[in-house]
Amino acid sequence: MNGNVFIIGLGLIGGSIGLAILKEHPDAQVTGYDIKPDEMKLAKALHAINRTSSSLQHDAEQADLIIICTPVNETEKLMNSLAAFNLKPDVIVTDVGSTKKNIMSASHVLTQKGITFVGGHPMAGSHKSGVSAAKAFLFENAFYLLTPGDSADEQSIDTLKNWLRGSKAKFLEVKPEEHDHITGMVSHFPHIIASSLVHQVKQNYQKQPLISSLAAGGFRDISRIASSNPSMWRDITLHNIDTLKELLMEWQQEMNRVINMLEENNAEHIYAYFSEAKTFRDEMPILQKGAIPSFYDLFVDVPDYPGVISEITGLLAKEEISIVNLRIMETREDIYGVLTISFQTEEDRKRGAECITSVTDYDVFTV
Ligand SMILES: NC(=O)c1ccc[n+]([C@@H]2O[C@H](COP(=O)([O-])OP(=O)(O)OC[C@H]3O[C@@H](n4cnc5c(N)ncnc54)[C@H](O)[C@@H]3O)[C@@H](O)[C@H]2O)c1
Numbered sequence: 466m467n468g469n470v471f472i473i474g475l476g477l478i479g480g481s482i483g484l485a486i487l488k489e490h491p492d493a494q495v496t497g498y499d500i501k502p503d504e505m506k507l508a509k510a511l512h513a514i515n516r517t518s519s520s521l522q523h524d525a526e527q528a529d530l531i532i533i534c535t536p537v538n539e540t541e542k543l544m545n546s547l548a549a550f551n552l553k554p555d556v557i558v559t560d561v562g563s564t565k566k567n568i569m570s571a572s573h574v575l576t577q578k579g580i581t582f583v584g585g586h587p588m589a590g591s592h593k594s595g596v597s598a599a600k601a602f603l604f605e606n607a608f609y610l611l612t613p614g615d616s617a618d619e620q621s622i623d624t625l626k627n628w629l630r631g632s633k634a635k636f637l638e639v640k641p642e643e644h645d646h647i648t649g650m651v652s653h654f655p656h657i658i659a660s661s662l663v664h665q666v667k668q669n670y671q672k673q674p675l676i677s678s679l680a681a682g683g684f685r686d687i688s689r690i691a692s693s694n695p696s697m698w699r700d701i702t703l704h705n706i707d708t709l710k711e712l713l714m715e716w717q718q719e720m721n722r723v724i725n726m727l728e729e730n731n732a733e734h735i736y737a738y739f740s741e742a743k744t745f746r747d748e749m750p751i752l753q754k755g756a757i758p759s760f761y762d763l764f765v766d767v768p769d770y771p772g773v774i775s776e777i778t779g780l781l782a783k784e785e786i787s788i789v790n791l792r793i794m795e796t797r798e799d800i801y802g803v804l805t806i807s808f809q810t811e812e813d814r815k816r817g818a819e820c821i822t823s824v825t826d827y828d829v830f831t832v
């Protein structure tokens with residue numbers, strides 16, 4: 466497609482959207498604006514945009530598509546700024562914010578003026594922020610939730626989907642309330658739980674400093690998202706506070722149920738508790754991107770000698786197989802293999818396993 470795209474906020478998500486748009490629509494003019502000039506320069510250097518903006522108003526007024534990729538509180542404020550500009554009458558304005566109810570209310574300043582607003586939320590991301598972490602394929606196979614405003618007709622929604630085609634995301638229209646309830650449960654609430662677990666460990670750390678060295682494995686997985694940008698999560702929490710309060714009440718009841726179960730000291734009930742959770746989780750489409758971020762992990766049972774990691778990464782690099790994470794598990798209990806390699810796609814994991822087993826006699830496993 467041809468036209469002027471204007472991305473406001475050039476961080477992880479703005480950068481990834483820019484990369485995806487330019488990959489699919491190389492003739493488009495993608496201009497980027499960020500309050501941090503260095504982030505703008507970096508976005509251009511990484512080809513996430515092909516032009517930096519020196520005037521929010523000027524570039525918004527030239528745009529056919531405006532994508533607001535800032536933290537949700539800023540997005541609300543930016544809609545007021547945009548409403549004061551002389552935007553093209555057929556411009557489409559969208560956002561990528563993790564909440565939708567407040568954003569859709571704030572968008573009335575635009576829709577009242579006849580501007581089309583379609584709320585958006587790509588349901589994939591990372592605990593990393595900034596354009597340096599942006600990837601063109603960040604949203605591949607992920608759900609991309611859309612909450613069209615009243616003034617958005619089918620044609621504008623299709624135009625927006627076409628612009629975003631390069632993301633290879635799966636578009637799904639939902640109501641803003643439904644959006645905030647579901648994402649509250651599977652994204653925002655887990656964030657509070659992850660952070661609260663870290664707080665609990667922190668409180669015990671003074672008494673048992675060894676705790677931080679042993680907090681690998683399970684703790685590492687469940688607490689990863691607590692390393693995300695705190696200001697982004699402050700804003701998300703403030704936007705979805707009622708849902709989160711309700712979920713916390715339910716959680717307190719759930720924890721009381723667990724306390725009672727432990728007080729009963731009944732092995733069968735404890736087994737059933739874990740077993741039911743395992744069955745339900747194992748049936749979730751967890752290897753697809755979406756509600757739960759996916760990792761295509763490969764476990765490699767490597768001998769403990771210096772240089773073994775560079776041997777494996779060297780083999781993968783030779784075959785041009787990209788990896789997204791690499792870690793050593795310090796215990797062999799319950800898991801086969803000590804080296805965990807995370808891949809971006811199932812295909813890469815398959816190729817990685819074939820590459821390693823064809824050249825070495827190390828066993829590889831997936832779980
Ligand atoms: N990180 C994720 O996993 C994820 C996933 C989906 C959606 N989101 C949503 O995407 C949005 C952006 O998140 P991110 O992870 O890219 O954050 P980020 O911190 O990586 O990037 C945000 C960028 O916005 C810029 N910015 C802030 N205020 C601005 C303003 N007024 N004008 C111009 N630029 C401004 C910042 O300087 C920064 O570069 C948030 O609304 C978030 O809820 C995040």
Ligand SMILES: O=C(O)C(=O)C[C@]1(C(=O)O)C=C[C@@H](O)C=C1
Pocket residue numbers: 562563587588589590591592593651652653690693755756757758
């Ligand atoms: O993978 C992560 O680190 C994320 O937290 C991604 C995640 C999520 O909770 O699934 C976080 C917030 C976004 O709104 C969408 C995706």
